[in-house]
Amino acid sequence: MTSSTEIKQHLAHLRMRNLQPNTAIHRKGQLERVEAWLGKNLIEATPDDLSRWQRSLTVSASSVQTYTSHVRAFFLWAYESELLGHDPTRCLVMPKIKRRSPRPIPEDDLRVALLGALHNHTMFCWLLLAGYCGLRAGEIASICRGDLRIEPTGGGFLTVRGKGGHERIVRVPPTVVEELRSFLHQSGPIFRRRNGQPYTPNYISQLASEHLKGLGLSYTLHTLRHRFATVMCDLGADVRDVQQLLGHKDLGTTTMYVAYSARRSSGSVDKLSEGLSTFRKRQKSTRRKKPDTT
Known part of the structure; x- marks a missing residue:
């Protein structure tokens, strides 16, 4: 056309x-x-x-x-x-979109996904970058050798080109850097197909979905990014730091992960009030006590 x-x-x-x-x-x-x-x-x-x-x-x-x-x-x-x-x-009307709740892949299922990718090192690294660095498929596809600065003490910092061309710096754990080393021997995009052409974001997303589905897991690559955000909130990271790591323009998008984490921890909060039942019993006992008429 x-x-x-x-x-x-x-x-x-x-x-x-x-x-x-x-x-x-x-x-x-x-x-x-x-x-x-x-x-x-x-x-x-x-x-x-x-x-x-x-x-x-x-x-x-x-x-x-x-x-x-x-x-x-x-x-x-x-x-x-x-x-x-x-x-x-x-x-033209812009339809209002209901905000979706995060759907992080459970830890047990993430381990299954990683174990299933041990024979496919490229897929293994994609899962690590999504689940342990919070990257989108498009951001994984655009990683170039020069974007990763490896620290002498271990780990590294990755310049990520996100939505709208906005850049951010993301920490890459030492274990993830070690897995990426075999892809860092060439300039330009580090993830390439057999014909030498870079993977497209849609193809990465599609292959990851097929990998997960093949293991009986009803998740997508993006749910690993949800997992990264949720675990960061569980570990007590400041919500604005999580916003920066995810590349969210709207803080409200990031706070969804905080809300999800809060619901998961509600049981622990409830336990804090268990001792209040003693005060209620004492209050009832005081009301029943007859006044001294002597």
């Missing part, structure tokens, strides 16, 4: 902004699909055209939100670039 001139200009604008390559790939695909649905250049779309396109979508609310965001970003750029005198996407 050939993109219209305006879409090509928009993609060139994204490259100038140095956004993540995956962002441009997803943006290009979505804009081309909308243009094909319209049957005309995207820049010629009217508010009614875009409303009909949005109503035609039969995907989940979160997908509608993602697709709409790509289209709105294109038209905002077109308006600011004076290619249009108005923004036709103002009529």
Whole structure:
């Protein structure tokens, strides 16, 4: 499919902004699909055209939100670039997405997943990076040799390129660094397929899901990231430190893991009040005691 001139200009604008390559790939695909649905250049779309396109979508609310965001970003750029005198996407509705609760993989299942990957060192390292460093599939795919600074005393610090091109520094435990050493002999992306091409985020996610499913585990690679966040909260890490480690823009997203941890520890909190029953018994005994009439 050939993109219209305006879409090509928009993609060139994204490259100038140095956004993540995956962002441009997803943006290009979505804009081309909308243009094909319209049957005309995207820049010629009217508010009614875009409303009909949005109503035609039969995907989940979160997908509608993602697709709409790509289209709105294109038209905002077109308006600011004076290619249009108005923004036709103002009529589009952004569906409200219910916040999902974290679903961390249990520790026993994580051990099963790691044991099952001992014959596949690449998969083993992906699981470690997700479960012990909190990385997303896309962040694992983009790791380059120069991103990892190994400390003389053990362990290292990894520069992670997250969503929206935002970078953060993540600690890599010594044991994980040792597992990664065999991938650090070449420059560029450290995880490559047999043909030398880097793995894509979707392929990493897909392979990890197939690995877990093959072991009878109904989890995804992202649930290992949930595990990392939840365990960090269980260990008493400050919520803002966890936010930084995960690369969350919104602190509210991180606090979900704190809430999950709080529910798990509610039994321990309840035990603190067990002694109060003694005071209640004493209170009842005092009320029953008859006054001294002598």
